Amino acid sequence: MTAPVPADLLVVGAELVATVDADRREIRGGWVAVTDGLVSAIGGPADPPPAAGRTLRADGALVTPGLVNTHHHIYQNLTRAFAPALGGTLFTWLSTLYPLWSRLDEEAVHVSAYVGLTELALGGCTTTTDHLYV
Structure with missing residues (x-):
């Protein structure tokens, strides 16, 4: 089994992640992983985030797609x-x-x-x- 590829960037600690997906999910305390310039994973506080080359704290912030x-x-x-x-x-x-x-x-x-x-x-x-x- 190969180890998962680490994300380039992991944005953690967001007050709210607005996914703007088909289900319009809003995740309190969520995180977003970015790999090769694209969102590669999204999770909540109970979900283990992937390893990442760089971590950005987003405490108190709203994280949305561009x-x-x-x-x-x-x-x-x-x-x-x-x-x-x-x-x-x-x-x-x-x-x-x-x-x-x-x-x-x-x-x-x-x-x-x-x-x-x-x-x-x-x-x-x-x-x-x-x-x-x-």
């Missing part, structure tokens, strides 16, 4: 606090910002992508699409 954002405008993080565009109507906002967006260059797009994707990841989003239409 969230999906299907509509985003990542580059707009560069201008979201631009004072002349704040406090008006949608048309005021658009007419104030379109000239700024039309001058975005490669560096601005790179910086906005870095900032925007980091913000999304910090919020649990692992998949998104963007609308860079200007």
Whole structure:
């Protein structure tokens, strides 16, 4: 009999694991094993977790599959606090910002992508699409 392959990552001690599976299981005090970038096992506090190369404590946290954002405008993080565009109507906002967006260059797009994707990841989003239409 061959020994089971250890997981690459084991997330333990979650307040709640939301499996988002067909049964919509929610496991208090659960753990999640990840192998080769995919969830390889899920268990509760009574289930023995597999060995793992790395363990991440998730005490007090909600553990879910990565969230999906299907509509985003990542580059707009560069201008979201631009004072002349704040406090008006949608048309005021658009007419104030379109000239700024039309001058975005490669560096601005790179910086906005870095900032925007980091913000999304910090919020649990692992998949998104963007609308860079200007």
